[in-house]
Structure formats: structure tokens, C-alpha cells
Amino acid sequence: MKFSNRLKAISASIAALFSLTLITPVVADPPAKVSNGVMMQGFGWDSKAGGDKGNWYRNLEGKADDMKAIGIDFLWFPPVSRSVSDQGYLPGDYYDLGTAGNTTFYGDENSLKSALKTLNEKGIVPVADIVINHRCASHQDKNGIWNIYNFASGKAKWEQWAVCSGQFGGQGKPDTGDAFPPAPDIDHTNAQVREDIIEWMNWMKKLGFKAWRYDYVKGYAPKYNGEYDAGTSPLFSVGELWTNMGFSGSTLNNDQNFHRQQLCDWLDKNKSEVACVFDFTTKGILQVAVKGEYWRLKDSEGKPTGLIGWWPSRAVTFLDNHDTGSKQNHWPFPNNEVMQGYAYILTHPGIPCIFYEHVYDWKLKNEIKKLIDIRKANKINSTSKVEILKAENGLYAAVIDGKVAMKLGNKDWAPEGDAFKLAASGNNYAVWAKATKSSTRSSSVRSSSTSRSTSTTKKKTTTTQKKKTTTKKKTTTARR
Ligand SMILES: [Ca+2]
Numbered sequence: 392m393k394f395s396n397r398l399k400a401i402s403a404s405i406a407a408l409f410s411l412t413l414i415t416p417v418v419a420d421p422p423a424k425v426s427n428g429v430m431m432q433g434f435g436w437d438s439k440a441g442g443d444k445g446n447w448y449r450n451l452e453g454k455a456d457d458m459k460a461i462g463i464d465f466l467w468f469p470p471v472s473r474s475v476s477d478q479g480y481l482p483g484d485y486y487d488l489g490t491a492g493n494t495t496f497y498g499d500e501n502s503l504k505s506a507l508k509t510l511n512e513k514g515i516v517p518v519a520d521i522v523i524n525h526r527c528a529s530h531q532d533k534n535g536i537w538n539i540y541n542f543a544s545g546k547a548k549w550e551q552w553a554v555c556s557g558q559f560g561g562q563g564k565p566d567t568g569d570a571f572p573p574a575p576d577i578d579h580t581n582a583q584v585r586e587d588i589i590e591w592m593n594w595m596k597k598l599g600f601k602a603w604r605y606d607y608v609k610g611y612a613p614k615y616n617g618e619y620d621a622g623t624s625p626l627f628s629v630g631e632l633w634t635n636m637g638f639s640g641s642t643l644n645n646d647q648n649f650h651r652q653q654l655c656d657w658l659d660k661n662k663s664e665v666a667c668v669f670d671f672t673t674k675g676i677l678q679v680a681v682k683g684e685y686w687r688l689k690d691s692e693g694k695p696t697g698l699i700g701w702w703p704s705r706a707v708t709f710l711d712n713h714d715t716g717s718k719q720n721h722w723p724f725p726n727n728e729v730m731q732g733y734a735y736i737l738t739h740p741g742i743p744c745i746f747y748e749h750v751y752d753w754k755l756k757n758e759i760k761k762l763i764d765i766r767k768a769n770k771i772n773s774t775s776k777v778e779i780l781k782a783e784n785g786l787y788a789a790v791i792d793g794k795v796a797m798k799l800g801n802k803d804w805a806p807e808g809d810a811f812k813l814a815a816s817g818n819n820y821a822v823w824a825k826a827t828k829s830s831t832r833s834s835s836v837r838s839s840s841t842s843r844s845t846s847t848t849k850k851k852t853t854t855t856q857k858k859k860t861t862t863k864k865k866t867t868t869a870r871r
Contacts, residue, residue, distance in 0.1 A: 419664035420704040421627040426773040428464035429737075429763055430518070430707065430744040435717035436478060438469065438497070438747070444477070445494035452506035454751075459513045461756065462763035466510060467604050467744070469497055469713075470520040471595075475527045478713070479520065480606065481574055483527045484542035485591045507599025516626055519600035521619075523588055524610030525574035528559075536560040538575055547587040553578055567612035579615040589622035596623060603628040608668075613660040620663035629667040629707045629742075632657050633714075636675045643679045645687070647672050651698045658705050670706040670741055673697025674715070674724070677735055680787070681728040681819070685800055688735075689782035695739065703740035704773045710736065711746050727818070730758055731799050734820035737762040738797045739789075740775045761815045768826045769794040796823040 420426065433451050440450035451466065458466065470479030473487040477496040489499035497503075507517050530539035532551065538559045540549040554561030554575040563578030570576050578584055592603070603623070605616055608630040620628050634653055637644035651672040658668055676696050680687040687696060694700035699708060710724040710732040711717070724732050729749055736743040737759070743766075750756045765771075771791055781788035786802035796806035799820050805811075811823035 420774075421665045421667065423772075424464070425627045425665070425667075425742065426704060427767075427770070428516075428742060429462055429766070430465040430467060430742060431458065431461075431463045431747060431750070432467045432709070432712055432744055433747050434467075434469040434497075434713065435746070435748045435752075436713045436719045437717075444496045445489070445498050447496070448498035448502040448506040452502075452509045455506075455509045455513045455515060458510075458515060461750065461760045462767055463515055463745075465516045465518050465602060467518040468520060468600075470522045470606070471495070471497065471503055472522075475574075480522055481525075481527050482522050483529060483540075484544050484546075486544035486546050486594070487542065504598055511599050511601075516601045517599055518602040518604050518629075519592075519595050520606060521592065521603050522606040523577060523579075523619075524568070524607040525571045525576045527574050532560055534560060547591060549584070549587075553581060553584050566610070567615075568608075568610040571607060571610055576610060579611045585615065585618060585622075589619060592619060592623045596625075602626045605630045608632050608657065609634060613657045614662065616666060617660075617662040620661075620666060625665060627665040627667055628663060629669060630657060630661070632668050633671055636672070643675065643687075647676060647696065648690075650675070651696075651701055654698045654706075655702055658702065667705045667707050667742060668698070669712075669744075670698040670708045673699055673706070673708050673736070673741070674710060675722075677732055678710070678724045678728075681725060681731045681735075681799065683785055683800065685787035686782050686784065688787050689779045693779055695777055695779070697741075699739055699741040699777075703775075706741040706773070707744050708736040708739070708741040709744040709746070710749070716746065717748055729753070730755065730817045731820045733759055733762055734797055734799060734815070734817075734822055735787075737766050738771060738791050738795050738822060739777060740771075740773055740791075742773050758815070758817060762822065765795060765814050765822055765824045765827065769824055771795060794825045797821065 434447065438447055440446040447469065470482060471488050472482040472485045473489065473495050475481040475483060479496065488503055489495035491499055510517050526540065528537040528540050529542045531537050532539055536559055538551050538554050538561065540547060551560050551562040553563060555563050555566040555578045557565065558570055559575035561575060561578065564580040566576050567579060602625045605628060608616060609632055616628065616630055632654060634650065636647055636650050654668050654672065658666055676687050690696045690700055698706040710729060713719065715722040716724065745759055750759055769792065775792045778790045780790065781804060786798065786800040786804055788798040788804045790796045790806065796811050798804040801819055806823050810825050812827060813821060814824040814827050815822040
């Protein structure tokens with residue numbers, strides 16, 4: 392190639408690179424408060440306090456100081472609107488939160504408001520469960536179908552036009568996602584429907600909720616979650632996109648990239664800069680790995696195999712929720728290995744969400760708190776950098792941000808260097824840290840220098856791990 396041509400080629404590629412930089416949208420992330428935070432799901436299935444229904448909000452309020460001491464920053468409430476089913480996932484009148492004489496399963500409007508006030512005062516952000524894929528009607532139409540919404544509140548007064556066509560006599564547009572057969576699916580393409588939802592969510596904000604957990608988001612197009620975030624400005628939101636993982640018979644396939652890609656695609660289409668999504672990929676892989684197959688925790692690029700390996704700033708990690716565990720137990724984390732699971736999610740990137748039942752019913756509070764203390768003392772956050780040192784049968788070992796080392800499995804392993812002190816250990820796990828809460832003078836010097844390195848790491852990773860890979864659909868076995 393002649394020199395002048397070469398020069399042209401080089402300048403063209405520089406120009407291309409430059410224009411690429413210009414047109415590539417900068418993906419913003421949830422604020423530092425979210426990135427540094429720890430969430431708790433504040434209920435399971437059929438959650439009752441003291442054996443009675445109607446006391447749950449009071450129970451949560453009574454634990455506010457304790458939750459603060461554990462290190463909880465965000466508390467996810469059960470769905471608050473009166474529902475056909477006790478647990479709240481078949482809502483009818485969005486504005487009926489229960490009265491003293493006629494409570495919902497969890498309480499009434501006053502006890503809810505009181506709990507929200509107390510939690511906000513303690514600095515714990517209440518997260519509302521937003522169930523808007525489907526809605527149960529108050530009346531039947533002339534054909535006897537339940538699709539007339541005319542509740543006592545007089546709000547969100549809908550009829551067949553608000554229901555997706557093909558469902559419960561719906562005369563709206565076709566569903567933009569999956570249907571939820573037990574109840575009429577809402578037509579989110581309808582502007583009046585969206586306006587009413589945003590009005591209700593802003594009313595919920597006035598009650599004291601500051602963030603959203605969106606139920607069953609595979610039920611409608613992700614752009615609507617983006618629109619609801621835009622109309623309500625939450626601190627952050629998190630979607631429940633629960634889809635099947637890849638199995639061969641009952642064996643989880645090694646490669647679950649298609650699954651975490653689905654989570655990335657949902658975030659991409661959502662467009663809300665504060666949207667997160669539950670990291671079902673990490674849950675599904677981790678709960679198999681903790682039985683000994685730790686090689687599952689490292690991908691071909693040396694990263695974690697869940698969403699946290701690709702888009703950690705938007706990943707909410709968890710072990711179990713009211714569906715997968717609790718009384719339903721649809722897809723539980725192995726009971727005896729739950730602390731291994733917490734040793735992983737509480738030292739790794741992502742926004743960890745711990746489960747109320749593990750803390751208070753399984754009596755794992757002290758063990759879990761110790762891990763949260765380590766996370767916070769070492770400023771581990773959603774975009775912390777993981778260096779995976781071992782991922783083999785019987786052993787997983789990693790160093791996070793150069794400050795926390797951890798291992799899972801029954802093989803021996805310990806980090807090199809005297810700086811790491813054993814900070815927590817239990818059944819098949821150990822965690823070492825450079826900063827521990829109990830250490831005094833020297834640790835404050837250390838943690839101030841490490842906080843600088845954290846912010847450097849964060850800058851590097853915020854432009855982000857979002858991946859576009861070829862999706863290879865393998866035969867999947869239903870796992871819902
Ligand atoms: Ca739907």
C-alpha cells in the first residue's frame with residue numbers, strides 16, 4: 392500500500408472509531424447509593440407475623456432498627472393492593488390498601504404508612520412490588536366475564552378496552568408479552584392504562600415508596616417499564632424476568648449465555664437508566680455449582696457466568712424468593728448450602744438481595760450480617776472487579792477488588808500475603824478481608840486508600856459489560 396493510501400486508511404479508521412465513540416450512547420447506571428446497597432426481600436409466601444394475618448407491616452416496622460443494623464439499604468415489600476389471592480399477586484383495586492376493620496393479608500393503609508415512615512426515617516428505602524401484567528376485575532360484563540373494573544376508589548376505571556384481546560373478553564390490542572392465565576392481562580399499549588398506572592405509582596411514592604420491583608415483566612414489552620420509571624422517577628427499579636434456563640434432561644447445560652443475554656436484552660429495551668433485573672442466571676448456576684461443580688462459575692472469558700459477568704451494575708443477585716423458595720419451593724437453592732450462596736453474592740458484584748426467611752426464620756442473621764459487614768467495610772459494590780483464581784470441582788476461589796478473598800468448596804485454599812485476615816467462615820466457605828469492621832486505627836487508613844481505588848474501578852466498568860453474543864437456542868426443559 393502506498394504511503395498516502397495508508398495514511399488515508401489510517402485516518403479513515405480513526406474517523407470511524409471517533410464517530411463510533413460519538414454515536415455509542417453512554418449507558419448510565421443507577422446512583423452510587425444503589426450500587427453500594429444491599430436489598431432484602433421483606434416477605435416470603437403467606438407471610439404472617441405471630442400466626443395472624445394483617446400484622447406484616449407492623450412486623451416490618453418493628454424490625455427497622457434490626458434491619459438497619461444488619462446493613463439493609465432497600466426493603467422490598469409484598470404487593471400492597473387488595474388482591475384476590477392472599478399474597479397480593481392478583482390485585483384488583485390498586486388504591487385499596489386495607490382498613491382497620493377490613494385489612495389485607497398484610498395490614499391496612501395506616502400500618503403501611505407508619506412502616507414506610509419509620510423505614511424512611513432510618514434510611515431504609517422501601518421498594519414497592521408493582522403487579523401490572525394483569526389485574527382482577529370488580530364486576531362481570533353482560534357475558535358473565537370478569538372484565539369490568541369499577542372499584543370503591545373510583546380510580547383506574549377500566550372495561551374490556553383495557554384488557555388484551557383474546558383474554559377475558561378483552562377488546563384491547565394483543566398482548567405485548569406472555570399472558571398470565573389466571574387473570575386478565577392489561578393492555579399496556581393503551582395510553583389511558585399507562586396514565587392510570589403512572590398516577591397510581593406516583594400515589595405510592597407519596598405514601599413513602601421510593602423504588603420499584605416489577606412483577607412478571609415477561610408479560611409485557613420492556614419499553615413500558617422504561618416509561619413507568621420515566622413517569623415516576625424511582626431511585627431504581629428491578630424487573631422479575633424469569634425465563635427457562637438450558638437443561639439436558641435434568642442437567643443444567645454448561646453454557647447459559649443465551650439466558651443472561653435475555654436479561655441484557657430486556658435492560659436494553661427498557662431504556663430506564665435506573666433499571667435493574669434479577670440475576671436469575673447467577674441463581675440457577677450458583678445453586679448447581681455449590682454442590683461441587685464450581686467450574687460452572689467461570690466463563691470462557693474468565694468472568695462470572697451470571698449477569699454479573701456481563702452487566703453487574705444492573706444485576707440484582709439473590710438465592711431464593713417467595714416463588715423459588717419459601718412455602719412454594721418451585722426452584723429452591725439447596726437448603727444446606729445457602730450460606731455458601733451468600734458468601735458468593737455478598738462478596739461479588741451486583742446488588743445482593745437477601746431473603747427475609749433466611750435471616751429471621753432460618754436464624755442465619757449473624758452469619759449473613761458478618762458477610763454484609765465485610766462487603767461494606769471493603770466498599771464492595773455492584774461493579775467491583777472479580778479475579779477468579781480457582782473454578783474447578785470442589786473449589787472456587789476469587790479475589791474481589793484486591794481487598795476481599797473468598798473460597799467455596801471442600802478443598803483447601805487460602806489467599807497469598809499477610810494482608811488478608813480470615814473474616815468469616817462456615818460450611819464450605821471462607822472469606823478473608825483486608826479491612827474488617829473490628830480492626831481499628833490502621834484499617835481506617837487502609838480503607839480510605841482503598842476507596843480511591845474503588846472509584847477508579849467504577850469509572851472503568853460503568854461503560855459496561857453489555858454483551859451481544861450469538862444466541863444458540865438449545866433444547867430447554869421447563870423450569871418454572
Ligand atoms: Ca401479558
